[in-house]
Amino acid sequence: MCQTCGCANTTGETRDSRTVEVMAGLLSANDAQAARNRHVFGRHGLLVINLMSSPGAGKTSLLEATARQLPAGLRVAVIEGDLATENDAERVRRAGLRAVQITTGSACHLDAAMIAAALPQLDLHDLDVLFIENVGNLVCPASFDLGQHFNVTLLSLPEGDDKPAKYPVMFRAADLVLLTKIDLAPHLPDFRPDRARDYLQQLATEAQCTELSAQSGAGIDDWIAWLAAARDSYRHELQHGHNRRPHLASEGQLLHATDNVSDTPDGR
Numbered sequence: 001m002c003q004t005c006g007c008a009n010t011t012g013e014t015r016d017s018r019t020v021e022v023m024a025g026l027l028s029a030n031d032a033q034a035a036r037n038r039h040v041f042g043r044h045g046l047l048v049i050n051l052m053s054s055p056g057a058g059k060t061s062l063l064e065a066t067a068r069q070l071p072a073g074l075r076v077a078v079i080e081g082d083l084a085t086e087n088d089a090e091r092v093r094r095a096g097l098r099a100v101q102i103t104t105g106s107a108c109h110l111d112a113a114m115i116a117a118a119l120p121q122l123d124l125h126d127l128d129v130l131f132i133e134n135v136g137n138l139v140c141p142a143s144f145d146l147g148q149h150f151n152v153t154l155l156s157l158p159e160g161d162d163k164p165a166k167y168p169v170m171f172r173a174a175d176l177v178l179l180t181k182i183d184l185a186p187h188l189p190d191f192r193p194d195r196a197r198d199y200l201q202q203l204a205t206e207a208q209c210t211e212l213s214a215q216s217g218a219g220i221d222d223w224i225a226w227l228a229a230a231r232d233s234y235r236h237e238l239q240h241g242h243n244r245r246p247h248l249a250s251e252g253q254l255l256h257a258t259d260n261v262s263d264t265p266d267g268r
Contacts, residue, residue, distance in 0.1 A: 027143075027144075029113075030111050030112045030113070030144055030145065031112075031145055033111075033112035033113050033116055033147075034112035034144075034145035034146055034147040035147070036112075036116070036147070037112055037115055037116055037119075037146065037147025038147040038148075038149075038243055038245070039243070040119065040124070040147075041124075041130070041147060041149070041243075042238055042243040044124040044125060044127070045128075045235060045238060046124055046127050046128065046129070046130055047128065047129045047130070047149055047150075047230065047231045047234045047235075048129075048130045048131075048132065048146075048147065048148040048149050048150075049129065049130070049131050049132070049148060049149065049150045049151075049152055049227075049230070050132045050134055050141075050146055050148040050150070050151045050152070050246065051063075051131055051132065051133045051134060051152050051154065052134045052137075052138075052141045052142060052151060052152070052153050052154070052170060052173075052174075053136060053138070053153060053154035053155070053156070053180075054136055054137070054138045054156075054159060054163075055136030055137075056136065056156070057136070057154040057155065057156040057159065057180055057181075058154055058156055058180040058181055058214055059088075059133045059134075059136070059154055060080075060088045060091050060092065060133065061180075061214035061215070062154065062178070062180065062212075062214050062223075063078055063092050063095065063097065063131060063133065064091060064092065064095040064214065065214040065217065065220050066220070066223070066224070066227075067092070067095035067096050067097050068095070069217075069220055069221070069224055070224070071224070071228065074128050074129065075126060075127050075128045075129070076097055076098075076127070076128065076129045076130075076131065077097060077098040077099065077100070077122050077127050077129075077130050077131075078092045078097050078098070078099045078100070078130070078131045078132075078133060079099075079100050079102060079110075079115060079118050079122075079130065079131070079132045079133070080092065080099055080100065080101045080102065080133050081102045081104060081109075081110040081114070081132070081133055081134050081135045082101070082102075082103060082104070082135060082136075083103065083104055083105065083106065083107075083108075083135065084103055084105075085103070086101040086103070088101075088133065089101035098122065100118045100121045100122060102114050102115075102117075102118055104135060107135070108135055108137045108139075108140050108141075109134060109135050109137060109140040109141040109143075109144055110132065110134050110135060110141065110144070110146060111144050111146070112144070112145060112146050112147055115132065115146045115147060128231065129227070129231060132146055132148060138163065138167040138170045139167065139169070139170065141170075142169050142170040142172075142173040143169065145245075145246075145248060148246055149230075149234055149243075149244045149245070149246060150175045150176065150230055150234075150244075150246050151173050151174050151175050151176075151246045151247060152174065152175065152176045152177075152178060153170055153171060153173070153174035153176070153177050153178070153207075154177075154178045154180050155177060155178070155179055155180065155196060156179075156180045156181045157179070157180070157181045157182065157184045157185060157188045157191045158181065158184065158188065158191075160190075160191065161190075161191045161192050161193070161195045161196040161199070162195075162196075162199060163196075163199075164177075164196060164199035164200045164202075164203060165199045165202070168203050171199075171200060171203055171205060171207070172203050172204075172205050172247065173246070173247045173248065174205065174207040174247065175207055175208075175246060175247060176207055176208050176209075176210065176226060177196075177200060177207050177208070177209045177210070178209075178210055178211075178212055178223065179193055179196060179209065179210065179211040179212070180212060180213070180214065181213060181214075181215075182211045182212060182213045182216075182218055182219065183213040183215050183216045183218065193209075193211055196209070197209050205247075207247075208226070210222050210223060210226065
């Protein structure tokens with residue numbers, strides 16, 4: 001875990017008033033930069049989607065499958081986040097998408113400043129959709145606004161259907177939950193999609209839940225349809241002066257700034 005968000009501080013004695021003050025300042029600075037990022041995206045009419053999941057849940061595979069079925073004329077790029085290597089960015093480029101790699105070193109999530117630093121490598125005038133593939137982690141990425149408009153959280157069958165109950169902050173932040181690797185269902189009978197949906201409902205989230213497989217292609221059409229609807233909704237809101245914000249995991253931000261976690265799910 002990283003020092004940038006304070007998640008490495010696991011003992012109460014390290015969370016003195018000065019530590020809390022520093023962490024709160026970091027979150028405030030991040031939110032200010034996220035607002036600037038969102039303003040830039042709005043000027044270009046660019047829909048930005050933050051992909052979050054545990055490592056290996058299938059974010060890059062989803063992007064590859066998306067590239068294969070994109071509607072003609074839809075211009076897409078990806079910002080890839082990993083602690084090290086450019087492997088995922090190279091995979092996405094081979095699939096035909098423009099990609100910029102961010103290597104975070106020890107940071108377990110992307111932040112708004114990292115996104116701002118990556119943007120000059122993309123021609124925003126020439127894009128319709130920008131995906132941000134966050135660092136694989138079911139905790140910290142949900143607490144940091146990057147300037148995106150939607151959060152999409154992936155849950156793969158091998159992880160187990162109880163992850164929404166175990167990681168409520170991440171799943172409360174989701175606008176859409178994708179149950180990935182659904183082609184493995186015959187081999188993983190203990191994973192019950194209906195039970196995963198029940199756990200989501202218990203979080204009082206309005207997030208949709210869709211099953212898909214990047215390998216077989218099952219459910220990809222539904223994902224592409226959601227993506228098209230999200231883009232249309234976003235542009236309609238922009239025309240009426242509203243630059244959409246995603247769900248924000250306020251209890252996750254409290255976790256990074258204090259020892260207390262709120263049980264109240266956040267709104268928009």
